[in-house]
Amino acid sequence: MEGDGSHMSSKTSPRRTTRKAHDRGNPHIGIAGVVGLGYVGLPLMVECARAGIQAVGFDTDPARRRMIRRGESPVEDIASEDLRPLVKSGIVSVAEDWSALRDVDAISICVPTPLRKSKEPDISFVTAAAESLKPHLRRGHLIILESTTYPGTTREIVLPILESTGLRVGKDFWLAFSPERVDPGNVEWPLSRIPKVIGGITPECTREAAAFYSRIFETVHPVSSAEAAEMAKLLENTFRAVNIGLVNEFALTCDRLGLDTWEVIKAAGTKPFGFMSFKPGPGLGGHCIPIDPQYLSWRMRLLNFTTRFIDLAEEVNSEMPRHAVLKMAMALNHQGKAISKTRVLVVGVAYKADVSDIRESPALDIIELLISHGAKLRYHDPLVPTLTVGEHTLKSSPLTAKTLRSFDAVMIVTPHTGIDHRLIIRSVPLVFDCRGVTAGMKGKNIFRL
Ligand SMILES: NC(=O)c1ccc[n+]([C@@H]2O[C@H](COP(=O)([O-])OP(=O)(O)OC[C@H]3O[C@@H](n4cnc5c(N)ncnc54)[C@H](O)[C@@H]3O)[C@@H](O)[C@H]2O)c1
Incomplete structure (x- = not known):
């Protein structure tokens, strides 16, 4: 902000409504x-x-x-x-x-x-x-x-x-x-x-x-105390990071066992007590969940204490973008396509649905990985008109049946409200769904995390 010493102009001067x-x-x-x-x-x-x-x-x-x-x-x-x-x-x-x-x-x-x-x-x-x-x-x-x-x-x-x-x-x-x-x-x-x-x-x-x-x-x-309030917030966000880490590990486990993660989660979620449903995803994003537990982990390292749950969750969660890309590459392989010769559309790049915030978004890692594997990459996000990843600056592509038909694969990373997932499924030979928006839908072209 400019000059500390000057007075506020009248346009910014607050009018008092009550006494100070x-x-x-x-x-x-x-x-x-x-x-x-x-x-x-x-x-x-x-x-x-x-x-x-x-x-x-x-x-x-x-x-x-x-x-x-x-x-x-x-x-x-x-x-x-x-x-x-x-x-x-x-x-x-x-x-x-x-x-x-x-x-x-x-x-x-x-x-x-x-x-x-x-x-x-x-x-x-x-x-x-x-x-x-x-x-x-x-x-x-x-x-x-x-x-x-x-x-x-x-x-x-x-x-x-x-x-x-x-x-x-x-x-x-x-x-x-x-x-x-x-x-x-x-x-x-x-x-x-x-x-x-x-x-x-x-x-x-x-x-x-x-x-x-x-x-x-x-x-x-x-x-x-102030410390109890500071710690309460870290407990809330560590709780989320650890539970997301757990369910992400379950997704990796189901994958190895050939089970549908989303079906398993839905079934467990019918228990009326003692279970809280978390969903797997392509990794943590935003300015809070991936970051806040690291604040605590760092503070505790200074006291020679290892926050093992935080560190483990971080390890699992940060591997998810790579897992998503690998699983999609394998699905493409089954269709006889190499990722290096594929046109891929990433749908949703904000860190979560219905916000434009891309801070720490796993979509950024995914895009970087796909580009580094030679994919011809585009993205669509109604809330993020342009995006810079590394040295690449991209513009959001329109999402129409015509544009969709030009892609070999779509990866759904962030499911904003209003995105027509059924249109995507109808128009593209391979849809890789990182968020479970297609759970329950059937189609040979649908693959899930
Ligand atoms: N975004 C969330 O969902 C969320 C939720 C809960 C808590 N928090 C926490 O709240 C805090 C703020 O997060 P945010 O998402 O609002 O950040 P933000 O980046 O959206 O906003 C921060 C604002 O502060 C301004 N700023 C930076 N340094 C400044 C300074 N020295 N003086 C005055 N203004 C300054 C920036 O220009 C920016 O406008 C963070 O600690 C975050 O962890 C965020």
């Missing part, structure tokens, strides 16, 4: 600030506005700031038609510089927490956000870290930066961790209905954060 919290010495937040306006931050800002709380966003990406100011949403979960009136009325605004942080009462930090190439946590975005906040920290501020991270980040990384101002936590300002649980694309669980776990650096911090978030979320669940 620090004026009243109580937890009722007048203006909420959200730092990082992506899949997590923008929905949170909108949810604040829906709860009647003035919300000001901060983001280092000028293009994103301009876009949101125009009322255009960069994420699927927030429709531009819903965002525009909020921006127009002024209840949602985007600040041009960090000095606007002084005018807000609560600050939720929603910046990325990726992995470095070495698989170590990259918390530089969290550190940068805390450093940007530091010059503007004042008495009465409530800071809530939302970014998923390893236990200890809030206390060991964020707190020292904020306390280097001379202000003291629990006395001058409040600091808490509250993991974000938004599930992009999930219309059944709107953000405000997902319970919010909150753990403060001190009990007062927990109380302040819980009082604020209980105005936005239906349920808040306070825990005894």
Whole structure:
């Protein structure tokens, strides 16, 4: 963001709807600030506005700031038609510089927490956000870290930066961790209905954060420390990574036994208790499940403790793109075709259905593998118009009976709503389904993971 020292222009200046919290010495937040306006931050800002709380966003990406100011949403979960009136009325605004942080009462930090190439946590975005906040920290501020991270980040990384101002936590300002649980694309669980776990650096911090978030979320669940809240999020996502790893291993096992994985899962899923259905797939994707368990694994390595389930799940899950490509190559082989002489269409490249997010998407590995084996590759994804994989930049191909007929094989990687899988099956000599969308369908040209 530009110039720290200048004042906000009137177009970005938040209009106060209630008195500021620090004026009243109580937890009722007048203006909420959200730092990082992506899949997590923008929905949170909108949810604040829906709860009647003035919300000001901060983001280092000028293009994103301009876009949101125009009322255009960069994420699927927030429709531009819903965002525009909020921006127009002024209840949602985007600040041009960090000095606007002084005018807000609560600050939720929603910046990325990726992995470095070495698989170590990259918390530089969290550190940068805390450093940007530091010059503007004042008495009465409530800071809530939302970014998923390893236990200890809030206390060991964020707190020292904020306390280097001379202000003291629990006395001058409040600091808490509250993991974000938004599930992009999930219309059944709107953000405000997902319970919010909150753990403060001190009990007062927990109380302040819980009082604020209980105005936005239906349920808040306070825990005894920031570390417990950080760890709860890692348990949730490790639970998914490990169970997906288990079911992926089952898929590999069924494959060797000549059994239909999807039939087996469906049968096991009829048990009304004690079983939870997970589906195999071409590998993990997104900014959470493949990454978050690695944060914990890294933290525990520093304590000479090996997180064996996490490591094993990672090993199984990261082999799935290769397994999918190999299995499709074998199916092509049965049709007398070599993958190097084949035109292949990958359908769906986002990491999951109905989002445009391609971060960590297994489709990227699959495309790279197919290209490296000589396949003439195209892709179709209604939500991802262009895609760069290695040195290749591709454009989404249309999905019509005519275009489909020009392919030897289709690999269904991500099943977005609205994709006509039956048309694909009718038009292409070989369909390799990584997601079970064809489960139960019969056809000599259908092959499944
Ligand atoms: N995407 C999800 O489904 C999801 C779900 C739950 C939790 N999370 C966690 O939430 C956090 C944010 O994820 P996301 O998917 O919203 O990321 P995102 O990449 O969609 O958005 C992050 C935003 O932060 C901005 N940003 C980066 N550094 C900044 C800084 N120093 N100051 C201000 N803005 C900055 C970026 O420009 C971007 O707009 C991550 O820790 C992630 O693990 C994500």
